Each structure stands twice: as structure tokens, then as C-alpha cells.
Amino acid sequence: MQVAYRCGRYSEASEMYRKLRTVNDAEINQVILVHGIKIFGKLHDADRVEAIWPEVLSKGWMDTFPATARIDAASEMDDIRAAASVLDYLQDASLPSDEPDVSVSHFSSAINACKNSDENLSCMAANVLLNRTIEEGLQPNFVTFTSFAAAHSSGSSETKRVLSILAEQKVIPNSLFVESFLGAIFQGRLRDVWSVSDVAERIQGTSPDRVQFALDFLDDVEAQGVDFSRLTLLTHKCLRRRA
DSSP states (O other): OHHHHHTTOHHHHHHHHHHHHHOTTOOOOHHHHHHHHHHHHHTTOHHHHHHHHHHHHHTTOOSHHHHHHHHHHHHHTTOHHHHHHHHHHHHHTTOOOSSHHHHHHHHHHHHHHHHSOOOTTHHHHHHHHHHHHHHTTOOOOHHHHHHHHHTTTTTOTTHHHHHHHHHHTTOOOOHHHHHHHHHHHTTTOOOSOOSHHHHHHHTTTOOHHHHHHHHHHHHHHHHTTOOOOHHHHHHHHHHHHHO
16 A cells, blocks of 8 residues: 555555455554545545544544644645644644654645635735744745745735745745746746747736846846756746846
């Protein structure tokens, strides 16, 4: 089951899990339940995840291991409320991780749930989660900010604020963040881009101020020595031609 999961064969892993649960004398431990959460999270089977989670809690097996799996499953399913509820549970039960990096990963994964969510308040939820990360004395990393930027691809007025928070937290951007941030600036339009002309077509109608902001941003991160992805290179070239 674990091998099938690691190989990305989630349907096969789910069948193994189901068969295991039907064996009367099979020992069901924390590891099996956690893998069930991870498997069904990948399959976007919210009902099965919700069925397993109370079992983990009732058996007193709640710690960093299942918490990470449950938040990651919520992230896979773009379920902001479920991710936030696990964070609340960790706080209320006084079960924070002793490892700051693990706690940051919990918040990063929860923010990632906001990225593709259809909920109208997904941007606001991402803001709340990032603020909470900082308020708890944790250091957001580039994974946190990449998810945060992607959560604002609907064109929220908070887009520019991302950079100020990034600077305040002294986080150096990487190529993945830069590409996600461009997606936020251009409101998710930079999809299926293969050439400079594709970029020009996608960003038609974008306000001059937003275009200039994007160009200034790319010039700045280029000066910092950040490697650009192909999409970022094409976008930068397009914006320079328009300048």
C-alpha cells in the first residue's frame, strides 16, 4: 500500500486499504490510518478522509504525523475549512510541533488549500493564515509565500502586499515563487504560454500600472540573481518590449 502510494498509484493503494480494513484480525494502527488519509486525499475522496479522521482522534493517535496528513489532504482537496480546523485543533489541544519547520509546513499546506479553492473568500483566508503564521512566531518560507501568492491569482488588491511581507520576513524569492507571483499579478492569465506573443495576447487589457509593477518586480528579482523559469523569461521579454 505504501509502495503504491509512493509510486503515485493512488487507486491501487486505496483498494489495498479497503481490503485491509475488511480483514477481521488485521491490526489497524496509526500508520495505516494516516496512509488512508493521504491516499484518499490524493483521490479527492472527502467522505473517506472524513470517516478516517474521527477514528484517529478517538484512538488518541493525534500528533504531528496525522495532523500533517490531514492538512495535506485538505490542501489536495482545496478544503480551506478542514485545514484551518486541524490547525485550531493543534492549538486548542496544546499539541504544537516542537519543530518550527513542521509547524510552518502545516500553515504552508493550509494556505495552499486557498490556492485553487472556489470560495469567494479564499484570498482573505490566505491572508488570515499567513498573519497567524507570523503571529505565532514562525518564519514563513518560500513555500509559504509561493502558495500565498498563488492564492491571490484572482487579482486581489493584496497582491502588492505580498512583496512587502516577503521583505519583512527576509525571505529570498525563488523561481517558483516568481512564477506564482506573476500569475497573481496577471490574475491567472499566464496559462498555456509558449511564446512572447502568447504572453502579449494573455495580458491584453491589463492596466499600465500593473504591467509596470510586474516589470519592476522582474527587474528586481533578476538583479538578485534569481533563476527564471521559461514562462518568467517569456513574460520578462514581453514586458521589456512594451516598456
